[in-house]
Structures are given as C-alpha cells and as structure tokens.
Amino acid sequence: MTLSVTAPSGATHQMADAWRRQTSLRRFYTVLGVGLLIAAMLASMWFADEANAGHFFDRLPHILDFLSWLIPKDWNDVWRALFDIASPHDIGTQEFNFPLGRVYVWGSFYIPEYFELMITTVNMALVSTFIGFMFAVPFSFIAARNLTPHPVLRLVVKRFMELLRAFPEIVIAGLFAAIVSAGPIAAIIAIGLHSIGALGKLFYEINENIDMRAEEGLRAVGANWFERVRFAGLPQVLPNFMSYTLLRVEINVRVSTIIGAVGGGGIGEELKLSISRGFGAKTLALVLLLFTTIFIIDQFSAWLRRKLVGEQAFMMGA
Amino acid sequence: MATMTAEQMLSIEQRHPQIFRRPLYKRFTPLLLFAGILLYLVYVLWFFSLPQVLRESHWERLPLFLTQWVSYDLQPEFRLDQPEITPKYPRFSALGENPNPDWVIKNANGTYTILIDGPAKSVTFDKTQATIVANGQTVPVSLTGGKPVVSGPVPDWVTVHDDEIVAKMGFVGEVRVTVDRVKVRKRFLGWANFVFDTRSPFFGKPAGEVVSLIMSGPELKPGTSNLALAGDNIWNNAQWQHGDVWTKLLQTIVMAFLGTLLGGIVAFPLAFFAARNITPSGVLSQVLKRFFDFMRSVDMLIWALFFTRAFGPGPLAGSAAIFFTEIGTLGKTYSEALENIDDKPREGVLSTGANGLLVQRYGVMPEVIPVFISQTLYQWESNTRGATIIGAVGAGGIGLKLWEAMRTNSNWANVFYMVLLILMVVFIFDNISNFLRRRLSRTIHDYNRIQAEQG
Numbered sequence: 001m002t003l004s005v006t007a008p009s010g011a012t013h014q015m016a017d018a019w020r021r022q023t024s025l026r027r028f029y030t031v032l033g034v035g036l037l038i039a040a041m042l043a044s045m046w047f048a049d050e051a052n053a054g055h056f057f058d059r060l061p062h063i064l065d066f067l068s069w070l071i072p073k074d075w076n077d078v079w080r081a082l083f084d085i086a087s088p089h090d091i092g093t094q095e096f097n098f099p100l101g102r103v104y105v106w107g108s109f110y111i112p113e114y115f116e117l118m119i120t121t122v123n124m125a126l127v128s129t130f131i132g133f134m135f136a137v138p139f140s141f142i143a144a145r146n147l148t149p150h151p152v153l154r155l156v157v158k159r160f161m162e163l164l165r166a167f168p169e170i171v172i173a174g175l176f177a178a179i180v181s182a183g184p185i186a187a188i189i190a191i192g193l194h195s196i197g198a199l200g201k202l203f204y205e206i207n208e209n210i211d212m213r214a215e216e217g218l219r220a221v222g223a224n225w226f227e228r229v230r231f232a233g234l235p236q237v238l239p240n241f242m243s244y245t246l247l248r249v250e251i252n253v254r255v256s257t258i259i260g261a262v263g264g265g266g267i268g269e270e271l272k273l274s275i276s277r278g279f280g281a282k283t284l285a286l287v288l289l290l291f292t293t294i295f296i297i298d299q300f301s302a303w304l305r306r307k308l309v310g311e312q313a314f315m316m317g318a
Numbered sequence: 319m320a321t322m323t324a325e326q327m328l329s330i331e332q333r334h335p336q337i338f339r340r341p342l343y344k345r346f347t348p349l350l351l352f353a354g355i356l357l358y359l360v361y362v363l364w365f366f367s368l369p370q371v372l373r374e375s376h377w378e379r380l381p382l383f384l385t386q387w388v389s390y391d392l393q394p395e396f397r398l399d400q401p402e403i404t405p406k407y408p409r410f411s412a413l414g415e416n417p418n419p420d421w422v423i424k425n426a427n428g429t430y431t432i433l434i435d436g437p438a439k440s441v442t443f444d445k446t447q448a449t450i451v452a453n454g455q456t457v458p459v460s461l462t463g464g465k466p467v468v469s470g471p472v473p474d475w476v477t478v479h480d481d482e483i484v485a486k487m488g489f490v491g492e493v494r495v496t497v498d499r500v501k502v503r504k505r506f507l508g509w510a511n512f513v514f515d516t517r518s519p520f521f522g523k524p525a526g527e528v529v530s531l532i533m534s535g536p537e538l539k540p541g542t543s544n545l546a547l548a549g550d551n552i553w554n555n556a557q558w559q560h561g562d563v564w565t566k567l568l569q570t571i572v573m574a575f576l577g578t579l580l581g582g583i584v585a586f587p588l589a590f591f592a593a594r595n596i597t598p599s600g601v602l603s604q605v606l607k608r609f610f611d612f613m614r615s616v617d618m619l620i621w622a623l624f625f626t627r628a629f630g631p632g633p634l635a636g637s638a639a640i641f642f643t644e645i646g647t648l649g650k651t652y653s654e655a656l657e658n659i660d661d662k663p664r665e666g667v668l669s670t671g672a673n674g675l676l677v678q679r680y681g682v683m684p685e686v687i688p689v690f691i692s693q694t695l696y697q698w699e700s701n702t703r704g705a706t707i708i709g710a711v712g713a714g715g716i717g718l719k720l721w722e723a724m725r726t727n728s729n730w731a732n733v734f735y736m737v738l739l740i741l742m743v744v745f746i747f748d749n750i751s752n753f754l755r756r757r758l759s760r761t762i763h764d765y766n767r768i769q770a771e772q773g
Contacts, residue, residue, distance in 0.1 A: 041579055044572045044637075051569055051714065052632030059629050120365075127362050130355075166744040168706045170717060171737050174724035175383060180375040184366055255707070258619045262710040262721055268619060272711060275623045287620055295615040 069278040077281035082289060084112040087281075095279045114267065114289050120184055121266035122293065124259075125252035128188045132195025133245050136161075139196065140203030141229045147207055147215070149225050158204075164197030173259050187264030191255055195248055202244045203237070210236045239308045246301040246308075253297055257290065385489060387734035390510040391503050394422060396430060398445050398461070399498040403430060421504065432502050435490040441502065448495050450476070450485045459483055459495055466495050509731055511557050518551040558735065563719065567739055570715030571747075573636035573708070574701040580637075581644025582694045585610075588645075589652030590678060596656055607653065613646030618704065622713040636713035640701050647697060655689045656682065688758045695751040702747050706740060716740065 049056050072078060073089070080087045081098050090096040101113025111119075139157050141147050148154035169190045176186035214232035223231070260268025267290055274282040331338045363369070394405045405422055421433040429444040439452040448459045448466075457476055460467045466483045468476065477484045485493045494501040514520045519538040520528050532544045539547050553561040591597050592606035622639035629635045664681035672680070709717020720736050723729045 037579070041576065044576045048569070048572050048576060048633040048637050048714075051565070052634035053630030054628075054632070054634075056629070056634060063628050065628075123362055123365055126358075127366075130359075163741075166703070166741050166748075168703070168717075168720065168737060168740050170707050170710055170720060171724065171733060174721065174733075175380075177724075178383065179377060179379050180371055183371070185368065185371050188366075254617050254619070257617055258707050258711070261619055261623075262707075271620065272623060275627060287616070290617060290620065291612075291615050294617060295611065298611070298615060 070280050070283060072281040072284065074281075078284045078288065081281045081285035082112060082114060084110065084114075094277070095282070114270070114286060117265075117267040117270055118289055118293055121256050121260055121268065122253060122297075124184050124188050124191065124256040124264070124266055125249060128191035128195055128256065129245060129249045129252050131188070131192030132199045132248060133241075135196040136199035136203050137241065139200045140207055141233060143200065143204040144207035144233075146210070146212060147229060147233055157200075161197040161200040164193050165201060166197075167194070169194045169255065169259060170262065173262070173264060177263060182263045182265075184260075184265045187256055187259040187266075190259060190264075191252055194255075195252060198251075199244060199248055203241055206237050206240045206244075207233060243305045243309045246305050250294075250298055250301050253294060383730050385505070386730035388509070388731070389489075389505050389507050390731060391491065391505040392419070393501065393503050394432070395502075396443070396500045397498065398443075398500065403428075403445070405430075430500075432493075432504075434487055434493070434502065434504050439487045439490060441485075441493045441495075441500065443495070443500050448500060450493055450495075452485060452487050457485070461495070461497050464497065466497060509558075509735070511555070513555070514548075514551050515555045515557050517556065520548055520551060558732065563716065563736060563739065566709075566714075566716040566719050567736075567743065569633040569636075570705045570709060570717065570740075571702065571743060573633050573640060573713070573715055574698060574705040576637040577640025577705075578644050578648075578694060578698040578701050580641045581648050581697075582690075584641075584645050585649035585652055586690070588649050589656055590682075592649060592653040593656035595659070595661065596678070596682065606649070610646045610649040610653070613642055614650065615646075616642075618643040618708060619711065622708050622711055626712040631712040631714060631718075633714035636705060636708050636715055639708060639713055640705065644697060644701070648694060651693045652686075652690055655686050655693070659685050692755045692758050695755055699748055699751040703744055 074087075077087050077089065077096070079085070084098045084102045086099045087096045090098075101116075102110040103113060103116045104110045139161060142149060143154050143157045143161065145154070172193055173186050173190035176189045177183070180186055180189075210233060214236070215228050218228045218232050256264065256266060257268040257271075260266035261272040263269070267286060271283070271286045271290065274286055392407070394407050396403050396405055423431040423433070425431055425442075427444075429442055431440060431442040433440045434452075437451070438454075441451070442449045443461075446460070446462050448461060450457045450459065453473070453475060455473050457473065458469050460469055465481050468478060468483060472478060475486050477486070481496055483495045485495075487493070489505060491502065491504040493503075511521070514528075520531065523531070528548070531538070532548055535544055538544055542550075555561075588606055588610075592603050592610065594600075594603055597603040597606075618639050621642045622635060625635035625638040629638065659682060663685065664677055667677045667681035705715055706717045706720070709715035709719075710721040712718060716736055716739070720733060720740075723732045723736070
C-alpha cells in the first residue's frame with residue numbers, strides 16, 4: 001500500500017480550525033469549572049473556619065495535643081479496660097474503674113462491658129437492617145415499573161420510600177426516644193425506617209432490570225401477582241438483594257454507633273463520654289474494639305458479596 | 319396442553335438430576351437459614367428486653383408530638399384568689415406582651431367566658447363556680463368548697479382529681495379548674511409568629527399593611543429603612559431563629575461539600591498508586607489499600623469526636639471528619655475503578671514512548687474520570703445526609719441544633735421546620751447529583767457506543 005501525501009486543501013484547513021475552536025472552547029469550560037470549584041472550596045473553607053469555635057491556623061500547632069491525654073501512662077491499661085481487669089492505677093476515679101462494668105452471665109464468667117456494648121451496637125445494626133429488608137422487598141416489587149400491580153400504588157410507595165430515605169434519622173430517633181425512652185429501641189426504629197427507604201430504592205432499580213421472560217411465562221399460565229413476583233422476580237434478584245443488604249449492614253453499624261453517641265446507647269455513647277472526659281486508656285480500648293469490629297464486618301461482608309454477585313458488588317454508585 | 323404421563327415425568331427427572339435430587343444440605347439451607355433468623359430474633363427480643371420496653375412506652379405521646387409539629391397553643395391562666403380576675407399569659411406567649419384575644423370575653427356581670435372552639439366548647443366562670451361546655455354537655459363545677467366539685471353526672475371527657483378537674487376537648491385544647499385558678503390551653507393549627515416575633519414593630523399587622531409600611535411608611539426605627547428593619551426582624555426572629563437555622567444549614571452543606579471534595583483531591587493521586595495494574599510497587603499498593611481500609615474503619619464518629627476536641631465544636635471539625643473518612647471510601651472506590659479499566663489505550667499511549675505521567679493522563683484518565691466524578695457525587699449526596707447526624711455530636715451544622723430542640727421535648731414545631739429545610743436540601747442535592755450523574759453516564763454510554771461502532 002502506498003501513501004500519497006497531498007497538500008492540505010481548504011476543507012482540511014476548515015476542519016482543523018473547527019477542531020481547534022472546539023477544543024479551546026472545551027478547555028475554557030474545563031478551566032472555568034475547575035476555577036469555580038476551587039473558588040467554592042476556598043469560600044467553604046473560610047466559612048467553616050469562621051463558624052468554628054477554634055480556628056484552623058490557631059489550633060494547628062496544638063492539633064496533636066490531644067494525643068497527650070490519649071497516650072496512657074501504662075499501655076497495659078488498654079487491655080485492662082478492654083477486658084475489665086482491675087488496674088493497679090485505680091484510685092477510685094471513673095478513669096480506671098474497669099471491673100465495675102462487668103456483665104456477669106454465669107457465676108464468675110462475665111462479658112466485658114465494652115464487648116457487651118459492641119454487641120448491642122451490632123445487634124442494633126442487624127435488627128434495623130432486617131426490618132429494612134423485610135419491608136423493602138415487597139415495597140421494591142410494588143415500586144418497580146415492570147412488576148407493579150398498579151401505577152398509582154407504585155408512585156405512592158416510591159414517594160414514601162423517598163421520604164423515609166431523606167428524613168433525618170436523628171429526628172425519628174429523638175421522637176421515639178420520647179415515646180419508648182431513649183435507648184437502642186428508638187435507634188433501631190430510626191435506622192430501620194431509614195433502611196426501608198435506602199434498600200427499597202436500590203432494590204426496585206434492580207427489579208426494573210430483570211429478564212421479563214420468566215414473568216411472561218408465569219403470566220401465561222395464569223399466575224397471580226404474588227406468584228409472579230415470588231417465582232419469576234425473586235430468584236433473579238435475590239443475590240443482588242443480599243449483596244446490597246450486606247452493604248447496608250456495614251453502613252448501619254456505623255450509623256448505630258453515631259446514633260448511639262447522641263443517646264441511642266451502645267458503644268457510641270460510651271466512646272463519646274470517654275473522649276469528652278479525656279480517659280486515654282478507655283478511649284483507646286473503645287477505638288480499638290470499634291475499629292476491629294467494623295474492619296471484620298467490612299471484610300466479611302465484602303467476601304460474602306464477592307461470592308454472591310462477583311465484582312459487580314463493588315460498583316456502587318457508578 | 320397435553321397432560322404428562324408418569325413415564326415422561328420420570329424421564330425428565332432422570333435427565334435433570336441436579337434439580338430433582340439436590341444434596342441434602344442444599345435442600346435444607348433455606349429452612350436452616352429461616353430457623354437461624356428466627357432464633358436470632360428471639361435472642362434479640364430478649365437482649366433488648368423488648369416486651370418490657372413496649373409495656374413502658376408512652377404511645378399516647380406520639381399523636382400529641384405529631385400535632386405539635388404543625389400547631390401551637392396559648393395557655394392563659396386566671397387567678398381566682400386575687401381581688402379581680404385577670405388573665406395572665408406565660409412569658410414568651412405567642413401573642414406578645416399585652417394580648418387581648420377575642421376568644422377571652424369579659425362579661426358584663428364580671429364573669430369570664432373563654433371560647434375554646436366557639437361557644438360549643440367553652441368555659442364560663444367566676445370566683446364561685448365554673449361551667450364547662452363541650453360535646454353538647456354542660457358540666458357545672460362548684461368552687462366554693464375546699465376543692466372543685468362537679469355537680470351532676472361526670473362525663474367521660476372530664477377527669478376529677480383530688481384538687482383539680484381536667485376537661486379534655488381533643489385537639490382544640492383543655493381546661494383545668496382548681497379552687498384558686500382556671501387554666502386554659504387553646505390549640506391553633508399553624509406556626510405562630512413565623513415571620514415576625516412579638517418584639518417586632520411589624521408584629522400582628524396584616525400582610526398588606528406590612529407591605530405598605532415597607533414600601534412607603536414612616537421609619538419605625540429612626541435611622542433604618544423599614545425594609546432593613548423587617549429583614550433584620552425576620553432574620554433575628556427569637557422564636558424561630560431563622561438566621562441561626564439557615565446559617566447552621568449552610569454549615570452542614572459546607573461540611574459535606576468540603577469533606578467530600580478534599581477527600582477526592584487527596585484520594586485521586588493515591589488511588590493510582592494503590593491500583594494493582596498501575597502502581598509501580600506491589601508493596602505500596604498493599605500499604606495504601608490497608609490505609610484506605612483504616613481510614614474507613616475508624617468510623618466517621620471517631621474522627622468527628624477527635625476533631626471536635628482538636629478544633630473545638632463547629633463545621634471545621636465536621637469537615638475534617640468527613641474528609642478523613644472520604645479519603646478511605648473514595649480511595650477504595652477510585653482504585654477499584656482503576657483496576658477495572660481497559661488496558662488497550664494505556665498500551666497505545668505507552669507505545670508512543672510517553673512518560674509515566676502522560677500515560678496516566680491520556681491512557682487512563684479519559685476512561686476513569688466520569689466514573690470518579692460519578693462516585694464522588696454519590697458520596698457527596700450521602701454525606702449531605704450524614705453530616706446532619708455528625709453534627710449532633712458537636713461537629714457543627716444543623717444536627718446539634720436539631721438535637722437540642724428535640725431534647726427539650728417542647729419545641730417540635732421548630733424541629734419540623736428544620737426537618738423540612740433538611741428534606742428540601744437533600745431533595746435539591748439529590749436532583750443535582752442525579753442530573754450530573756445522568757449526564758456523565760450518557761458520556762460514558764456515548765463513548766462505549768462510538769467504540770462499538772468503530773469496532
């Protein structure tokens with residue numbers, strides 16, 4: 001094959017010009033966008049700094065000051081705090097009263113306080129995810145365009161789930177704290193309601209992408225709505241549902257810690273108290289326990305999700 | 319449809335043994351799973367002592383709280399042991415300093431009539447007796463003995479306590495009568511003094527008058543225009559605290575924005591070193607990945623509490639907490655996106671002899687930038703919601719304000735106001751983020767389509 005090189009004609013020049021114009025316009029928009037973003041960022045930084053109790057540059061030299069109280073005099077106190085073993089440094093203050101928190105189960109066998117609190121938080125997360133799952137599944141089939149029993153019902157359920165998702169959990173927790181007394185139950189109701197909305201949205205988006213041939217087959221033999229959903233919809237989507245539910249468990253463990261810190265009980269409350277009072281050993285023990293638990297749950301859930309749906313489990317939001 | 323013979327059924331069964339004769343453990347897995355969940359639920363029931371909590375809960379408060387979201391009440395009190403009966407309103411009453419509402423009537427004979435819901439639900443009293451009217455019944459109460467006594471039958475909406483008689487009239491209010499005072503609670507639908515509070519010179523004026531005052535009235539406060547005065551009055555409304563609420567709301571938005579953006583900026587270069595297919599060193603990749611896991615697993619709460627201690631309470635602490643968590647989350651998602659790219663463009667750019675940076679710029683970035691932006695937007699959206707909760711532990715924003723309004727259990731209307739604002743913000747930001755992500759996914763889609771067309 002031979003290449004023949006000809007002098008650029010007028011048309012080629014025009015094309016090159018057009019291309020140059022287009023790229024320079026695009027570059028202009030990119031620069032403008034990035035510039036706006038940077039301006040917004042700087043303005044936000046200034047605003048956040050201005051509104052804060054301590055200012056960034058004033059506090060920066062002292063940023064590591066809190067490490068001074070965080071580092072315990074005796075590192076063994078971290079283990080003692082974790083397992084509620086009496087500390088030789090105990091002088092009757094709350095900082096070292098480790099054995100007081102023991103939860104005796106059987107004779108002298110006890111669960112250390114922090115483990116009990118961690119179990120509470122994890123149970124809160126699991127139960128609220130369970131509540132979310134149980135309601136989100138039927139809701140998601142009603143809200144899916146291709147499976148809905150009635151378009152009006154679909155709209156109502158969709159809006160309802162949107163409301164549940166956007167409603168601040170903390171308000172529901174506060175409302176129920178006044179009704180069932182502050183504690184895990186109020187937090188579970190709040191997180192559970194939020195989970196219904198969050199899971200429901202993800203679920204119905206999965207439902208809308210199913211293969212409808214199985215549903216048509218069932219429709220042809222006269223199956224009713226429930227049977228079609230049960231035998232045509234559910235088997236296709238269940239692995240994906242479980243994957244998203246596991247992801248929700250991860251999120252809910254974090255959320256129940258936070259709700260716990262504002263009165264929902266569990267480990268969050270203890271952590272907040274411990275940090276605000278500056279108990280080094282206790283704080284480290286709590287952070288260690290919380291970190292390990294979340295890490296284990298994340299890794300386990302990631303492993304299970306990979307088994308359930310493969311790499312797809314990690315493309316969230318994309 | 320033809321019916322199958324037993325023979326045909328058997329032959330199907332033999333052809334597909336994996337469906338009809340599954341291993342025992344597989345057949346019983348769902349049952350076991352179900353039993354396990356049931357057992358767990360029983361355990362949780364015991365763990366949280368749910369029956370006891372439910373027994374001790376006050377469900378009757380729920381409708382009360384919910385009505386308080388959209389209504390307010392006025393509670394005039396009438397002392398009967400003074401020489402002359404005069405209504406007394408609690409401080410900060412929604413009616414201002416000298417209320418003279420038309421539903422409190424001083425009759426010619428010295429008695430007072432309070433219309434709680436027109437004359438059908440009302441109370442009329444003097445120092446010797448009170449007459450409560452509601453639900454078509456009239457209940458006379460004698461106040462001359464040492465304690466209030468209902469003369470005649472007591473209907474079920476009236477409760478007789480030792481020294482007090484309480485008449486509940488449903489949503490509209492209630493009357494409490496003792497020997498020396500009558501206390502009325504009258505409930506109104508709506509939000510009282512939402513625009514101007516009782517101290518404002520514009521208070522209690524109809525909208526038309528306010529507008530004409532602002533447009534062309536004489537200066538109510540010398541030296542300031544009426545428009546500025548009205549704006550100032552609204553912004554500093556003592557009851558609703560519009561200024562404070564909106565500032566705090568902006569703080570929450572800023573926290574989410576700043577935290578996510580900075581997290582993205584830091585995670586972006588790190589992700590290239592963490593991605594298995596791009597990193598120059600496998601050890602570095604592992605170290606960075608564990609670092610991302612660490613940042614994510616140290617919960618946002620822990621970061622928030624630490625930074626609140628380091629910077630003092632405020633949005634700076636919240637931004638820093640979200641920033642640190644986001645380094646982990648975005649770092650992880652970015653590096654996973656990088657590991658899933660198509661290697662051909664990279665190889666193409668590499669074959670031209672470009673250096674490392676240029677390979678990333680022209681071989682990798684065009685492919686991943688839309689995915690990165692989409693994931694960042696997704697995180698921004700969820701952080702806008704999360705920043706509310708973080709605020710409640712002292713990390714600034716509307717969360718703390720919300721939590722404090724709720725803790726007092728009295729200001730549910732303010733709570734609802736803030737909830738509506740948060741819902742509005744979440745709704746707007748969801749839509750912006752959805753819109754941008756849709757645009758982006760169209761870009762990705764177009765890119766894929768053009769590639770497919772070119773073969």
